[in-house]
Amino acid sequence: MPSDSNRGESKYGRIPFIYFYQKDAKADPAFGLLDIEISIQRRGPRSFQFEIYCIGDGYQSGRGSSAPQPLAIEFRVGARAVAKAEWSYPTVLDGHMDPLSFSAGIELNDADFQDIDSALLPSVRGEVTIRLE
Template structure:
């Protein structure tokens, strides 16, 4: 991470997982191994890229179409830039790679001061996997 390291210097972070729950004990679907990079490219533009695996081996399916995942680039408590990802559908019985790339507006000083990537709380709409078409190797009902 980033997609092409030859384009310029980059910084990298990893978030192990984000799950969306239908209740306290039931994960509807999730995003695993979220890798995030900030890269200053040769043309001076700064890009945020994210890569993850959509975990549809839970009880539901969903997407970020209506409720995007937000990435806040922070220095201390100050949000310097924000990117919203309307991630694609996480399908029942699937474990699919997903990626996102977006140019962000940061000065060189702001880029140097970014000390974390913060994901604010977000809601999601999930649908049940009961009755979904069978997928090889998927759990019962997928």
């Protein structure tokens, strides 16, 4: 949900989790983002705010960050992307479950906002540091 739902109409969605893996180690996640909540809110004519909240899951085999590429979120009408947000999330620390959030203005027109029917998170790379025992 947006941080202040009284500020305007919003679109909202949830994604249970995203995990990042070390190359060629598909069975052992390095770190993840859990309980991802994404919203886009109208704040005025042609004024929109994007917000994302999640839990960084560092209780896997390592820690990670968005150093190579930010997490990308595409807001879509059918197969067409009408807006895109990028988030360079902070380091997900090894042995931690920490809340992460981000908010930014996003360019979008009023008609496309009304028609948004999905959000897509394209594949991105993360930086992984594996814990050795």
